Amino acid sequence: MTMRAWTYGALAAATLALATPAMSQGIQIGPDGIRVVPQEQVRERDGRPERREERREDRRELSEREAVRIARQEGVREVDSVRRTRGAYRIVGIDRRGDDIQVDIDRRNGAVLSVR
Numbered sequence: 559m560t561m562r563a564w565t566y567g568a569l570a571a572a573t574l575a576l577a578t579p580a581m582s583q584g585i586q587i588g589p590d591g592i593r594v595v596p597q598e599q600v601r602e603r604d605g606r607p608e609r610r611e612e613r614r615e616d617r618r619e620l621s622e623r624e625a626v627r628i629a630r631q632e633g634v635r636e637v638d639s640v641r642r643t644r645g646a647y648r649i650v651g652i653d654r655r656g657d658d659i660q661v662d663i664d665r666r667n668g669a670v671l672s673v674r
Contacts (some may be wrong), residue, residue, distance in 0.1 A: 622667050625649060629661040632673050646671055 584595040598604040622640050625647035629637070642649045646662045653659040662671040 620647070620663065620668050622647065624668065625663045628668055628670065630661050632659075632661050632670055634659055634661060635656075 561629060573621045583597060586593050587596050622642070626634075626637055626640060629649035629651070633653045634649060635654050637649060637651040641650070642665070643662075645666070646664055649661045649663065651659055660672075660674045662673075663669070664671055
C-alpha cells in the first residue's frame with residue numbers, strides 16, 4: 559500500500575467517524591411547535607422517525623358499522639346516511655316515531671357527541 563492510498567483511507571475513515579452522531583435525536587413538528595425528541599422515544603419506521611406513544615397501531619378508530627350500532631342504541635331505527643367528518647361519524651336517519659334524527663359519534667372513542 560502506498561503512502562498516498564493509506565492517507566486517503568485514513569482521511570475517509572476519519573470523515574466517517576466525525577459524521578456519525580454520538581447520540582441520535584429526532585425532531586417533532588406538531589401543534590405545540592418544534593421539539594427535540596430523545597433517542598429512547600424515537601423509533602425508525604418506514605425510514606422516518608416516529609414517537610412510540612403515537613404509533614398508529616395504538617390509535618384504533620371506530621368502524622362505520624360500530625358507529626351505526628351506537629347510533630341505534632341512541633334511537634335510530636332506519637339509517638339514511640353515514641358521513642365521516644374530521645373527528646366524528648354523523649349518522650342521519652329516522653327514529654321509532656318516524657321523526658328525523660342525527661347522531662354524532664366520536665371516531666376515536668365511540669362517545670356520543672350529540673343527538674338531534
